[in-house]
Amino acid sequence: MRKRVALGVALLVVGVLAFTVLYRPFPSDRTPEGAYMRVARAVTEDRLTDMFPYLETDAQWASYTIRDMRAKACTRIRGSYPEPERSRMLAAYEPQANVPDGADVFALLARQRGWIARLRKDLSGVVRTEIDGDRASVVTARGTRYPFHRRDNGIWGLTIFTPELIAESERASRDLAVVTSAADDYGRAGDAGEARRH
Numbered sequence: 001m002r003k004r005v006a007l008g009v010a011l012l013v014v015g016v017l018a019f020t021v022l023y024r025p026f027p028s029d030r031t032p033e034g035a036y037m038r039v040a041r042a043v044t045e046d047r048l049t050d051m052f053p054y055l056e057t058d059a060q061w062a063s064y065t066i067r068d069m070r071a072k073a074c075t076r077i078r079g080s081y082p083e084p085e086r087s088r089m090l091a092a093y094e095p096q097a098n099v100p101d102g103a104d105v106f107a108l109l110a111r112q113r114g115w116i117a118r119l120r121k122d123l124s125g126v127v128r129t130e131i132d133g134d135r136a137s138v139v140t141a142r143g144t145r146y147p148f149h150r151r152d153n154g155i156w157g158l159t160i161f162t163p164e165l166i167a168e169s170e171r172a173s174r175d176l177a178v179v180t181s182a183a184d185d186y187g188r189a190g191d192a193g194e195a196r197r198h
Contacts, residue, residue: 029054032129032136032148035156039146040123048110052103056149056157062165063102066109069172070097073179080183089179096172106161109168115161 026041027034035054042050052060074097077089096105110116124141134150148156 029156030154032131032138032156033126035148035158036126036138036146039119039158043116043119043123046116048107048116049103051110051158052106053155054158055106056159056162057151059106059157059159059162059165060102062162062169063105063109065169066096066165066172067099067102067105069169069176070094073097073172073176076176076179076183080186082186093175106165109165110161113164 026037029035029038039051039054042048042054052063055063070093074090074093077086077093081089095108099105099108122140122142122144124144126138127141128139130137130139136148136150136156138146138148140146147159149159151157
């Protein structure tokens with residue numbers, strides 16, 4: 001009888017410890033550690049859109065800009081471009097244009113550019129956090145430093161993808177200007193051809 005009670009107690013203790021380790025609450029996302037742990041979980045569980053709230057604001061806005069510029073470009077291409085140029089351009093722009101929002105643009109680019117593979121290699125437990133005003137670095141057990149910036153809402157946002165997202169948003173804006181100019185040219189050429197036929 002005592003062995004059964006001891007075994008039952010031991011199993012209960014092991015169960016409680018396992019639950020505590022696996023399901024302990026994260027620190028607040030208003031701390032760099034909490035934001036980092038949510039990023040790590042999103043990467044581990046392959047739910048990349050869950051990372052989006054933990055990117056800095058400039059990265060988030062850039063992701064939305066990419067989607068919006070690509071969507072506008074696709075509209076102009078569909079309305080004015082001749083084939084085969086229309087199909088070629090739509091194939092290039094539609095993946096970013098046809099997603100619901102900026103989080104999906106980020107997830108698409110993160111997969112295409114290998115950002116997530118890079119993160120998976122380096123993610124590990126937090127050893128320390130260094131905070132300097134609105135900037136912070138989370139240092140992991142592997143010695144990797146993850147830079148964060150405190151957003152206006154108090155949540156800390158990872159900054160490592162910001163330069164590439166901003167560059168891509170600027171590229172999308174330039175591409176839209178080129179597409180608009182070419183669409184106008186195609187429209188004028190079409191109007192002139194129509195006028196000659198009449």
